[in-house]
Each structure stands twice: as C-alpha cells, then as structure tokens.
Amino acid sequence: MYTIPDDQCDSYGKCGANAVCRVYRSPICECLNGFIPKSQYEWEILNWSSGCVRRTSLNCQNGDGFMKLMDVKLPDLADFHFNASMSTKECQAECFKKCDCMAYANSNVSGEGSSNAGTGCLLWYGDLIDIKGFTEESRRQDVYIRLAASELESIYNSDKKRKLAIILSLSIAFGMLTLGLVFYCVVSKKRRIMTGLESKRYDTEVPFFDFETIIAATDNFSDANKIGAGGFGSVYKGNLPTGEGIAVKRLSRNSGQGLSEFKNEVVLIAKLQHRNLVRLFGYCVHREERILIYEYMPHKSLDYFIFDNTRCKLLSWQKRFDIVLGIARGLLYLHQDSRLQIIHRDLKASNILLYSNFNPKVSDFGLARTFGGDEDEAKTNRVVGTYGYMSPEYAVDGTFSSKSDVFSLGVILLEIVSGKKNRKFYQPDHRHNLLGHAWLLWNENRGMELMGECEMASFNKSQVLRCIHVGLLCVQNYPEDRPAMSSVVFMLANDQAILPHPKHPGFFTESSSSNADETSGSEKILSQNAVTITTMQAR
Known part of the structure; x- marks a missing residue:
C-alpha cells in the first residue's frame, strides 16, 4: 500500500x-x-x-x-x-x-x-x-x-x-537573455540526445533501418499509403525492396511516447516470438523521427470490425471465438511462457491486429513492463492506459499485475460477444456500462441477450455462454478473484470445464445519477479518491 x-x-x-x-x-x-x-x-x-x-x-x-x-x-x-x-x-x-x-x-x-x-x-x-x-x-x-x-x-x-x-521589474535585456539561454540549452540538449540515438543503435536482435529505406518504402509517407492514424501518430503501408509488405508506425512528436517508451517497445518485442504477437521487422531513429516497422496486417485491427454495423458481418461467430482464443494464448505467452514475464498494461480492441486469415496479434508494447524473480505485482504513480479497459486497482492505486491484463481481456471478450464498446454502452433500463449489463443478464439467466445482431446468423450457444462466463470471471472487481491466463485458456478451450460463478465486476457503472446524461465530477488526477467502486447485488 x-x-x-x-x-x-x-x-x-x-x-x-x-x-x-x-x-x-x-x-x-x-x-x-x-x-x-x-x-x-x-x-x-x-x-x-x-x-x-x-x-x-x-x-x-x-x-x-x-x-x-x-x-x-x-x-x-x-x-x-x-x-x-x-x-x-x-x-x-x-x-x-x-x-x-x-x-x-x-x-x-x-x-x-x-x-x-x-x-x-x-x-x-x-x-x-x-x-x-x-x-x-x-x-x-x-x-x-x-x-x-x-x-x-x-x-x-x-x-x-x-x-x-x-x-515591469524585469528589464527587457535580462528577459531576452534568459529566453535565449533557455532556447539554446533546450535545442542543444535535444540535438545531443537525438545524435546519440542515431549514432548508438539499441542492443537488440531487431534490425535497424536507415531513414532513406523507410522513405522509399512509403513513397515519402504518402497520404495514399496511410492506413491508420491516432494519438500516437500515423501508420503507413510500405514495401521493402524484397517486395515484402510492411506497416510503418511513425510516432508523432505529441504522441506522449517518449524515448524510453520507444526503446522499451523495441527491446521487448525483439525478445517475443509467438503467432499471436505482432512481429517487429525493425526500427529507425533519425533526428526527431522515431519509427517502428511491423509486419503488414491487411485486416487492420479488431475494433475496425466488431464496432461497425456493416463490417461486423465479416466476422462469423467461429472467427470471433478463434480470435478470443488467439488473444488469450498470446497473453499466456507474455505472462508465463516467454523469457520475460511481461505485463502489457494497454490491452484493448484497437491493439489487437488481424492477419490475412483473421489470426489475432497483440500489438503496441510501449507501456509494457517486465517482472523478474518472484515479483508478481508493481505500483506506479503514472497511471497510463485506456479508461474502460483498465482494472480498478490500476486505475485507482496504480497497482498492476498479470491480473490487470486479465481484466482488460475480459472487457475485450464481452465487447466481441456484444459488438458494443464498454465505455460508451447505453441501456435505458439502468446506468451500468457493458460489464454491469452483462452481469445483470447473467444473474437473470438471460446471457444470450448480450450477443450482438451480427452473430445471430451462425453461433454456438454453449460457446457464446462460455465466453460471457469467462469474460465475467476476468472482470471481477478484486484481482485475487480473477483467473490466471492459463486458466482462462483452459476454460475457453474445454467445454467440459466447470466454471465458478462470477462475482460483481469492477467499474460496472458509468454514472451515479438517475439520468445517464448527468454527472458529478472530479478533476484530472491520479488520486485514490478519483474513482468510487460501487458494489452491486444481482436482481
């Protein structure tokens, strides 16, 4: 504590x-x-x-x-x-x-x-x-x-x-001199840092690409080759001289990912080899440019399909179930089977990329942390991630562990079944988000009502119910109640496994008022007082 x-x-x-x-x-x-x-x-x-x-x-x-x-x-x-x-x-x-x-x-x-x-x-x-x-x-x-x-x-x-x-007490000459000195120091320091990064490549197994190769592969970052954009920067489709397709992630200067996070992502991914983890082809550091080169994913990300009323029809229930298993197996590798125990810390639908056969690959390891020895949890004063996917103990106290990733997986699982976003979920009967809505339906033996319309054409009822059940076990409020990732994979893959009854989820309500549009507020904080976790009883 x-x-x-x-x-x-x-x-x-x-x-x-x-x-x-x-x-x-x-x-x-x-x-x-x-x-x-x-x-x-x-x-x-x-x-x-x-x-x-x-x-x-x-x-x-x-x-x-x-x-x-x-x-x-x-x-x-x-x-x-x-x-x-x-x-x-x-x-x-x-x-x-x-x-x-x-x-x-x-x-x-x-x-x-x-x-x-x-x-x-x-x-x-x-x-x-x-x-x-x-x-x-x-x-x-x-x-x-x-x-x-x-x-x-x-x-x-x-x-x-x-x-x-x-x-008025400050002279103009002194002010100009101070400003000039500050500007000179900042620019000089930045140049020294970037020059050092260019001249000293990271000690990693991932190849270093020169900037000219990236320029040629993306046609000088042509808009015609842009396949995605976000707060981190832009992603471009490119082709290496060998003809192999690549995805070039060009980090924005305002992305919030500093040099340490960039190096963290390069070094971590270099050590990971699994069919459900994105493969890093290489990286590039050139002056103020920070670039990651990934294998090209023709089907973009999971959120591109499941939250769109038209594209969601391209994902049958069997494909969705295979995606769920693939994500779980990728996380099991991170938590247990890799050379390092790795906690992702930013698992969400947009960070699940889909290969040509819709094989899921976990991506974006900029916020990932490694555990060593007997360490099983850690604490930070800098809580970063995506609200709606963060576990209660991480969002409130900054405490994270493998169970934090389990919580995030549970949110994704319920989003895949329902086709709805947890954070923006609305139900006129109550004020709960997707997690709370799923828990209410489950306790009233109405779990199948959570399934989205896109999966109605072909689905396996027992698999759907099992996915909802496992998802609710993953998003339980207390980390000690959530299953380990090995148990998650076992429960999903074995329809004869006996599953315990889930306890109430964490962060299951979006509002404490009777009107979903009303609010009560607290400021921009990392305080333990920032979030109230409410306990809900089944109806």
Missing part, C-alpha cells in the same frame, strides 16, 4: 471547512480565496477547527463564477455527485444549475489531456472539508471553487496588479 509521510496536514479536517492545509507554509492553514475565518480570534491563536465562511454570499440566479484551486488533494467526498461521462465544460454547467453546488473537478483517471477534453465529473455540495496542498507533481490536482462575481473580480484585479509589477 502507498504510504504518505506523516505531517500535521494528515489529520482529517485540520483546517476546518473551506480552508486548505499546506504543511510547507506557516501558518499551515489558510482560508480559500473569497473566504474569511469564522472566528478570527481562534485563527490568531492557531486554532483552525472552526474553519472559514464566505466573505460574499452567492447569487444563484446570476453573477457567480469559479476560481481554479491548483495543486491540492480534492475535498472529502462527504456530499458529492459523480458522473464518468461528462466533460469539464458540462460539469461546470451542471454545477451552475444547482444553488448548493460549491465546487467541481475533472475525474479523468489517466491524468492526461486538457481540462476540457477529459471526461468525468465530481460535484461537491456544502462545505469543502480536508483540502491539502501538494508539492509533488505526480499528485497535483485542481478543483474549481464557486465564488460570487465581486470576489472573482477582486481576485482578478489583485493578481493582475501583482503580475504587472513583476513584469
């Missing part, structure tokens, strides 16, 4: 209501902007328990606004509302609707993306308790406090005057 060093701010509600505790300041307690001590005398004698009250009352009809409080732990979730599907703008609008809404924040567990682009919303009602200031970058969080218009104007004017004084 992650522990935090003892300090005075660890005491719950140390500074009372509507105040923030910062152990690195003196005094440690400070009222939020727009608030004043409820008892000035008690604050002067360093008794902060009475907390703070508003200096100016809110005007619910109009004139209120929000002030951003940065680098803090979110207030206690004593009186709150949560919705995982709202954007930050929608979260603010929802807070404006209710006079007793005091604050809101974005609850994007990944901690990535702009404040407007992230999804997830926490709303607080009543006093804001137990806010604590942080200095560690990995734990910083932002919350938006509701204030009267006059308070916001006063804060804005005060900040404006302070900033103007600072700007």
